[in-house]
Amino acid sequence: MKMEIMTNIFLGDSKEKLKLLSDNSIDLIVTSPPYADQRKNTYGGIPPDKYVDWFLPISKQLLRVLSPTGTFILNIKEKVMEGERSTYVMELIIAMRKQGWLWTEEFIWHKKNSYPGKWPNRFRDSWERLLQFNKQKHFNMYQEKVMVPMGSWAKTRLKKLSDTDKIRDNSKVGSGFGKNISNWLERDKAYPTNVLHLATECNNKNHSATFPEELPEWFIKLFTKENDTVLDPFMGSGTTLIVANKMKRNSIGIDIVPEYIEMVRKQLRPVEIHFLEPKGTYEKIKSERRNAVCRAKYRNISSKTYSKS
Numbered sequence: 193m194k195m196e197i198m199t200n201i202f203l204g205d206s207k208e209k210l211k212l213l214s215d216n217s218i219d220l221i222v223t224s225p226p227y228a229d230q231r232k233n234t235y236g237g238i239p240p241d242k243y244v245d246w247f248l249p250i251s252k253q254l255l256r257v258l259s260p261t262g263t264f265i266l267n268i269k270e271k272v273m274e275g276e277r278s279t280y281v282m283e284l285i286i287a288m289r290k291q292g293w294l295w296t297e298e299f300i301w302h303k304k305n306s307y308p309g310k311w312p313n314r315f316r317d318s319w320e321r322l323l324q325f326n327k328q329k330h331f332n333m334y335q336e337k338v339m340v341p342m343g344s345w346a347k348t349r350l351k352k353l354s355d356t357d358k359i360r361d362n363s364k365v366g367s368g369f370g371k372n373i374s375n376w377l378e379r380d381k382a383y384p385t386n387v388l389h390l391a392t393e394c395n396n397k398n399h400s401a402t403f404p405e406e407l408p409e410w411f412i413k414l415f416t417k418e419n420d421t422v423l424d425p426f427m428g429s430g431t432t433l434i435v436a437n438k439m440k441r442n443s444i445g446i447d448i449v450p451e452y453i454e455m456v457r458k459q460l461r462p463v464e465i466h467f468l469e470p471k472g473t474y475e476k477i478k479s480e481r482r483n484a485v486c487r488a489k490y491r492n493i494s495s496k497t498y499s500k501s
C-alpha cells in the first residue's frame with residue numbers, strides 16, 4: 193500500500209506561524225521551548241517572570257490546532273536562581289489550565305548521562321519534566337505500543353503472592369485505582385512507568401539542546417498511529433520531525449533560526465512516499481542513523497533562509 197508522508201517546515205516565530213495551521217489538525221505536539229533565561233547566546237532567553245506571558249499566546253494557538261483526541265507533550269525544567277528553584281513552570285501549568293488545557297500527566301525524563309559535579313547545597317540535576325496536556329479526558333493512547341519486558345520483578349514478587357495480591361486490592365487512599373497482581377502472572381510484558389530513562393544526545397547536531405531520538409519516538413508510538421500528524425513548534429535540529437517521518441507520521445516544524453531550518457530541510461524531503469513494510473523496520477533505520485550521526489561531522493550550514501509559508 194502506498195502512503196504519502198508530508199513534512200512542512202516554517203521559518204519564523206511560532207506565535208505567528210501557528211496561525212497558518214488549521215483548527216484541530218494536529219494529533220500530537222512534542223516540543224522543548226527555550227527555557228527561561230537559558231541559552232541566551234544561541235537563541236535568546238525569556239526572563240522567568242515574563243515566561244508565562246510569552247508562552248500563553250503560543251499555547252493558545254496550540255490549543256486551537258490540536259485535535260480534540262490529541263496530546264501535547266511539553267519538555268521544560270525550571271532552573272536554580274539565587275539558590276532557589278524558579279516557579280515559572282508551576283505558574284505556567286496553572287495559567288494553561290485557565291486557558292482551557294487539562295494537565296493530564298507529568299512524565300519524568302531521567303537523564304542517564306548527566307555530568308558529574310559538586311554544588312554546595314544540591315546534587316546534580318538529572319531529570320526534566322515532560323508535561324502532558326490534553327483538550328479532553330478521552331484522548332488517543334496506544335498503550336500496547338510502549339509495553340516493556342516484565343523483567344526479573346515478575347520472578348521474585350509474583351512468586352510469593354499474598355491473599356490480597358490475588359484479589360482486586362482497592363487503593364487505601366481512595367483514589368479509585370486498584371490492582372490485582374495475579375493478573376500479571378502469565379504475562380511477559382507490562383505497561384511502563386511514567387519515568388523515561390534516556391541519555392541526553394551526544395553534542396553533534398549543530399544545536400545546543402537536542403532531544404534523544406527515543407524521546408519523541410516513545411510519545412509518537414504512544415499517542416499516534418501511521419499517517420497522523422506531529423507538530424514541533426520549537427523544532428531546533430528537527431529530531432521530532434525526523435523521527436516522525438521515519439515512523440510514517442506527517443510532521444510540521446517551526447523554528448525562528450534560519451540555520452536550523454536549513455539544517456532540517458537538508459535531512460528531510462517535503463513528501464516521502466512510503467510503502468508499508470514489515471514491523472521493526474524503524475528500529476533498523478534508527479540504529480543505522482545513530483551510527484552514521486555519531487561518526488559523521490555535519491557540513492557547515494549556509495545561512496540561506498527557507499520557508500514553506
Ligand SMILES: C[S@@+](CC[C@H](N)C(=O)[O-])C[C@H]1O[C@@H](n2cnc3c(N)ncnc32)[C@H](O)[C@@H]1O
Nearest residue numbers: 205206235401402403426428429431447448449
Ligand atoms: C530547546 S530547542 C529545541 C531542540 C529540539 N527539541 C531538538 O531536538 O533539536 C528550542 C528551539 O526553539 C527555537 N525558538 C526559540 N524561540 C522561538 C520562537 N518564538 N518561535 C519558534 N522557534 C523558536 C530555537 O531556535 C531553538 O532551536
